[in-house]
Every structure is written in structure tokens, then in C-alpha cells.
Amino acid sequence: MQVQPKQRIQSIDVLRGIVMIIMALDHVRDFFSNARFDPTDLSQTTIPYFFTRFITHYCAPVFVFLSGISAFLGLSKGKTKRQQSAFLLTRGLWLIVAEVLLVNPGFSFNWEFYFVVGQVIWAIGWSMIVLACLIYVKPVYAGLLGIIMITGHNALDGIHAADWGSGGWLWNILHETGVFKLPDGRKVLTLYPLVPWIGVMSLGYWSGQLYKMEADTRVKILKYAGVGALILFVVLRFINLYGDLHPREVYVENWKNILSFINVTKYPPSLDYLLVTLGPACLVLAAMDGVQVGERHPALVFGRVPFFYYLLHLYLAHGLAVLTGLLLGMKSADEWTGYSLPVVYGVWGLVVVLLYFPCRWYMGVKARRRDWWLSYL
Structure with missing residues (x-):
């Protein structure tokens, strides 16, 4: 089936919306949970806490992969390569700025910017900038570059920023999660090193060609790719x-x-991590291919306004935590003890419901208007 200009593919929007909904759980857990341990630390965690964290592993890789597919499909909507490249470049730069000026304060409610964290929006921004260049080569070459990055980057795990001396900051940006100082003394934590994420978006860009094939062929390839991964x-x-980066360990307890076995490394995303997340994503895309949902379906709504949703959910979840603390008479964040998982899941549901209405409104705005800036939010 040939994709026509202006046509949106619902399976992509719906899957994007699903992972956006799941992503909110991770951040609500950050703000509301009473757990003072890493949910993937098997020496302290419980099965419910582990899977509450594990399910959210799917969010970033699926979102980045789908961003690559969307970049390819942009060329099927009447844009030239030059126009799409310019859009990717400017949107990538905007996302990097937004990570610092809008996303970081959403997590910290601090606008001094003395400690900046490069997270998923940062990684998407830089990946788009690289893709703005790769768009001029055949998609297969971008895809091969992505495969090489994804499958080969763990061979670099033995290289550390400390080995680079004063240039260690560059390795932190490219491959190893770490903190480095700027000349003015501010610190930057590269939680999402770029090399693997650039590979994921490049692979997504190549995979966009599937949506110019016959549906049966596309579904078959997606199934083979998912099962193979x-x-x-x-x-x-x-x-x-x-x-x-961290091989599996053997314990006395079977659980x-x-x-x-599935406790894979996200920072940076290991080959195992990307296989166990993108594999099921391909199977879901195959299962949902051709499925139509109503325009008011929450997953479709959130999937069509992902960055708007992302910003709102941070400030809403964090704001609810602050409001809860004030209502309970807490004078500082140090007094916050948090809540058990059932409360976390309840707040997550509340956040998703509250987000639906502004996101549905904004989806309508984007459908009715063609202002250039709407493509950046």
C-alpha cells in the first residue's frame, strides 16, 4: 500500500500514545513512591516494583524508533529532502534547548540551571540533527549505520571518560553516562549518551520504507524482525x-x-535492552497494522501531541506531589516520605485522565491550523 501525502498511520500514533501513557507511570513513581531504592536493584526490590520500572523501559526506544519512521514518512507528505532536513535540524536544536529550559525545571522545579540533565528529549534532538544529514543518503545506509551502532556499541564499554583526560566530556556525551563540568562551573549529567540513540532513530528512518509496501509484506517483515530480535x-x-554493560547474575532465588535475565541496562541502552524493547514493539506494530480507532481514543490523542503531553505530564505530576505535601503540612521536600505502589498507580491514572482534555484540545488545534510553530510542540 502506497502512503499518500497528508495521510497519518494510526498504528504509529496509537503505539506512540501507549508508550506515552506508560512513561507517565515512571515519573509519577519518581515523585510519589516511598521506595528509596532502585526498582531494578535485585538486592532490594520486589517483583511489583521491578515490573513497574521494567514496563517503562519500552518508552524511550519505541518513541525514538517511531520518530525515525515519522521522519521518513515526512518525505511522503510532499516535503523535499531539503525541507525535511531543515525541519529535522531546527526541531532537533529546539528540543535540545527545550530539554534545558523546560524539561529540566519540570523535574526539579528549579530554574537556576546549575545542574542540567541530558535525557530523552536531548537524545532525540541530537539524533534528529544527525538524521538531518543522513536524509541525503539512501535509507538503507542510514539503517546499516543504525544497526552497527546498536549491535556494536557495547564493544566500547571498556573505554571510559576518565581515559580521555580533559576531553572526557565528549565521551560522556557520546557513550558513557556521567557528569562533567562546564567552564562556568555548572554540571551536566548525560543520562542518555547519544551513540545508541542515534542508531535507534536511524534504524527507524530505514524502517519507514515498510509503510510504502503492501500491508501483508509489511506485517510479515515486522513479525520476523520482532521474533528475531x-x-x-x-x-x-x-x-x-x-x-x-552488566551481565546477568546468578542468585539462589529462582525469581x-x-x-x-531481563534486567538490562538502559544508561546507555545496551544491545540486550534494545532487542527486548524494540522486538515486542515490532510485533505490536504488526498486530495493530490496519486497525482503526476513534479520533477520541486516548492513545491516539496522546500519540498525536507527544511533546505537548510530555511537558504537561511532568509539571502536572510534580505539581500534584508538591500540592500533596502542602496539604499534609510539609514544609520542605525533605519531609516527603511518599506512598506505596497502589497509591502511585492511582495518581498515575488521575494524571492520565487530567492530561486527556488539554491534549485532545491541542490535537484539534493542530488538525485545524497549519501554523509553522505547531510542528515544534
């Missing part, structure tokens, strides 16, 4: 020699052995 994940985790 999961098989490779199982093989690599079983061999336990390559594919993750910990099972969790250790």
Missing part, C-alpha cells in the same frame, strides 16, 4: 558474554534469576 536477546543473555 527476541530470539537474539535470549541467546545473548543465555551466553552472557556480550550485549550488556531473582528470572528478573536478572
